[in-house]
Amino acid sequence: xxxxxxxxxxxxxxxxxxxxxxxxxxxxxxxxxxxxxxxxxxxxxxxxxxxxxxxxxxxxxxxxxxxxxxxxxxxxxxxxxxxxxxxxxxxxxxxxxxxxxxxxxxxxxxxxxxxxxxxxxxxxxxxxxxxxxxxxxxxxxxxxxxxxxxxxxxxxxxxxxxxxxxxxxxxxxxxxxxxxxxxxxxxxxxxxxxxxxxxxxxxxxxxxxxxxxxxxxxxxxxxxxxxxxxxxxxxxxxxxxxxxxxxxxxxxxxxxxxxxxxxxxxxxxxxxxxxxxxxxxxxxxxxxxxx
Amino acid sequence: xxxxxxxxxxxxxxxxxxxxxxxxxxxxxxxxxxxxxxxxxxxxxxxxxxxxxxxxxxxxxxxxxxxxxxxxxxxxxxxxxxxxxxxxxxxxxxxxxxxxxxxxxxxxxxxxxxxxxxxxxxxxxxxxxxxxxxxxxxxxxxxxxxxxxxxxxxxxxxxxxxxxxxxxx
Numbered sequence: 001x002x003x004x005x006x007x008x009x010x011x012x013x014x015x016x017x018x019x020x021x022x023x024x025x026x027x028x029x030x031x032x033x034x035x036x037x038x039x040x041x042x043x044x045x046x047x048x049x050x051x052x053x054x055x056x057x058x059x060x061x062x063x064x065x066x067x068x069x070x071x072x073x074x075x076x077x078x079x080x081x082x083x084x085x086x087x088x089x090x091x092x093x094x095x096x097x098x099x100x101x102x103x104x105x106x107x108x109x110x111x112x113x114x115x116x117x118x119x120x121x122x123x124x125x126x127x128x129x130x131x132x133x134x135x136x137x138x139x140x141x142x143x144x145x146x147x148x149x150x151x152x153x154x155x156x157x158x159x160x161x162x163x164x165x166x167x168x169x170x171x172x173x174x175x176x177x178x179x180x181x182x183x184x185x186x187x188x189x190x191x192x193x194x195x196x197x198x199x200x201x202x203x204x205x206x207x208x209x210x211x212x213x214x215x216x217x218x219x220x221x222x223x224x225x226x227x228x229x230x231x232x233x234x235x236x237x238x239x240x241x242x243x244x245x246x247x248x249x250x251x252x253x254x255x256x257x258x259x260x261x262x263x264x265x266x267x268x269x270x271x272x273x274x275x276x277x278x279x280x281x282x283x284x285x286x287x288x289x290x291x
Numbered sequence: 292x293x294x295x296x297x298x299x300x301x302x303x304x305x306x307x308x309x310x311x312x313x314x315x316x317x318x319x320x321x322x323x324x325x326x327x328x329x330x331x332x333x334x335x336x337x338x339x340x341x342x343x344x345x346x347x348x349x350x351x352x353x354x355x356x357x358x359x360x361x362x363x364x365x366x367x368x369x370x371x372x373x374x375x376x377x378x379x380x381x382x383x384x385x386x387x388x389x390x391x392x393x394x395x396x397x398x399x400x401x402x403x404x405x406x407x408x409x410x411x412x413x414x415x416x417x418x419x420x421x422x423x424x425x426x427x428x429x430x431x432x433x434x435x436x437x438x439x440x441x442x443x444x445x446x447x448x449x450x451x452x453x454x455x456x457x458x459x460x
Contacts, residue, residue, distance in 0.1 A: 001336070005294050008314030008360055030361070037356045038337035041317070050314065052361055078350075102427025104405060105338060107350040108357065190426050191339075 003040035010052040014059075014138060014165070017051055021163045022140055024049040029165055031073060034101065034109035035117045059167060064089050068133075068172040073113070073165070077106035089173045091282075092131065092180035092198060096123040099182065102190040116166045118151070118158040118221070121192050123184070125152065126222040130198055130214030133171045139164035152221040178202040179282025181275045184216065185267055187258065193217050194259040195267035199227075199279035203287055207233050208280060211243070213272055218253040218264050225250050227276065235280050240273040247272055299363040303328060304372030312359045319343040321359035322369060330370035330400050334429070341428030344401040345369050351405045370400035373407055382448035383407050383441070392441035394432035401428050402438060410446045418443065 007024075011017040021027050028047035030036060031054065039045040053059070053073065060074040064085035071080055077100050080086055080093065087094040100106055100114070100123050114124045115135055128135075134147045137160055146159060153159050160166060174180065184196030195217050202210040211227040230246040231239045253264035294313040301308050303326060310325045319336075322328040322345070334340035336355045343354045346368035373381040380388065383406045393399045402425060409424040410416065416424060421442035422435075430438060 002317070002320075003315040005313065005315055007295065008297065008358070010360070030358075033358075033361070034338060034353075034356055037317075037358070040315075041336055041355070050358075052358075054361060101338075102341070103424070104341065104344055104351045104353060104427045105356075108347075108352045188426070 001041055001043055003037075004043055004046040006040075006047055007049045008052065009049065010055050012055055012057075014056055014167075017053055017056060017165060018138065018140060018163065020049065020051045021165065025162055027051055027162070029053055031113040032076065032109035033113075034105050035114065035119065035122075053165065061168075062086060066173060068170055069093055071111050071169045071171070073110060073167050075111060077101075077109050077111055077114070078103065080111050081106065090131065090171045091174060092127055092182060092200065093171050095180065095182040096127045096198060099123050099184050099190075099193070099196070105190075112166050112169045115151075115169050116158050116160055118156050120152075120155065120219055120221050120223070121217045123182075123193075123196065123216060126196070126214040126216040126224075127182075127198055128169065128171065129222040129224050130200060130212060131171050133169060135160075135166050136168040136170070137161075137164040137166050143167070145170075155220045174286075175202065177204065177283060177287040178210075179279045179284070179286055181278035181282055183271055183275050183278070185271070192258070195253075195264050195271060197268065197271040197275045199272075199275045201276060201279040201283050203280065203283040206284065208235060209233070211276060211279075213243075213247060213276060215247065215251055215268060218251045218268050220252070223251055227272075231276070235277060237273075240276060241269075243276060244269040244272040297360050299360055301326065301359065301362060301367060302365070303367045303369060305366075310359075314358060314360050316359045317355050318345070318357040318359045318362045318367075319354040321362075322354060322367070325359075328369045328371055332397055332400050334398070334401075339429070340398070341401040341405065342398050344404045344428065346404050346408055349408060349411070351408045368404065368407075370403050373403055381407070382452060383410070383445040386441040386445035386448055387438075390437045390441040390444050392433065392438045398428060398430045398432075402430070406442050406445055410442070410449050414446055414450060416442060416446055 026048035030050045030052045059072040061072040063070040081097040182198040184193035186193040198214045215223045225247045227243040230243040253261045255261045296311040332342040334342035338356045345354045
């Protein structure tokens with residue numbers, strides 16, 4: 001199918017873009033469009049106006065410092081994925097990005113766009129949630145920072161106002177003695193995953209002092225579960241099984257054409273053990289390497 | 292109802308084309324219907340199959356996931372732009388012919404554009420890297436084996452192309 005008719009503007013400044021949005025409650029921002037254009041073509045969305053922000057200046061940055069990674073609204077996934085400093089300061093961003101769709105999609109799609117599209121089946125919203133990041137938005141009232149805890153309010157729904165534009169995302173740096181891992185299972189690499197899990201594990205020697213896991217495609221909004229208590233400080237088959245149980249108590253896997261709810265629950269169980277173990281090994285390696 | 296038309300200039304295979312399109316015209320449709328570049332094929336029209344892949348400023352992108360109005364001002368390369376200036380097949384096309392990398396040919400333009408950019412970025416792909424390179428393109432005929440061979444052969448042909456000038460270095 002083809003998109004329904006809409007008006008189109010391609011402003012050259014952020015001010016013009018905000019004016020265009022302010023004047024049209026039915027307007028939608030177009031960045032990479034890799035999620036939005038299919039929705040338009042399938043007529044699941046029919047905004048009256050598209051505000052194409054691709055020509056806005058100074059929004060394609062990827063900045064890395066000791067605090068973390070800042071990604072501008074027009075930085076394509078491919079660019080963030082290729083950045084060696086990103087991989088050094090917050091490796092989970094890089095690991096997850098390698099699983100975002102196919103290379104061709106990553107050439108056009110933007111990381112910030114994916115974050116505010118708020119798809120619980122997507123990698124980056126879950127990663128932002130797991131890392132406790134934030135998104136900066138600009139609107140008529142100026143710039144504000146939305147912490148991720150306040151960003152995702154429902155399926156495909158973020159707390160951005162219709163007249164605001166997301167301009168930058170912030171992923172905090174990896175903490176000391178901490179490791180990360182990411183794995184997802186899809187029918188074809190690059191397709192939407194039936195289940196995906198990321199983990200952040202902090203160690204003290206060979207003890208686990210903190211562990212969290214993020215889950216995609218097994219709940220309506222990006223889900224993060226604290227597994228520290230369930231693990232009880234150590235990684236054994238029994239504690240990993242308890243961790244998976246703790247996670248499933250929170251998650252709500254559903255049946256769709258790609259997988260049954262039972263199968264998704266099974267994948268979440270298997271991936272929890274696998275990914276928490278990998279993050280633990282990663283933490284041990286980093287902790288050892290820094291001494 | 293009459294839709295607002297946008298006067299845009301699309302640069303396709305090095306040539307400028309002035310065209311008036313509604314904002315909702317997908318780049319894939321503008322290439323095929325407005326400009327006659329029917330080598331760009333449309334499969335799923337929602338970014339899954341890869342048949343419509345073109346190069347935008349040298350990077351492979353789905354032309355069904357871009358609006359023509361957004362592509363104005365960028366260099367677009369379609370499969371028609373992959374032949375050599377004398378009309379002979381380009382290295383990726385030649386490799387597909389030699390390796391029997393196509394049967395019905397519907398998916399082929401998307402593979403050719405994707406691989407053209409892929410071997411420019413990675414001139415010596417391993418078989419695994421070749422598989423990764425084409426992971427976003429679907430082919431219902433070949434079973435992919437010969438396409439993977441064609442990626443490696445195309446890289447070889449492209450290296451041979453460059454060798455005469457750089458051979459002395």
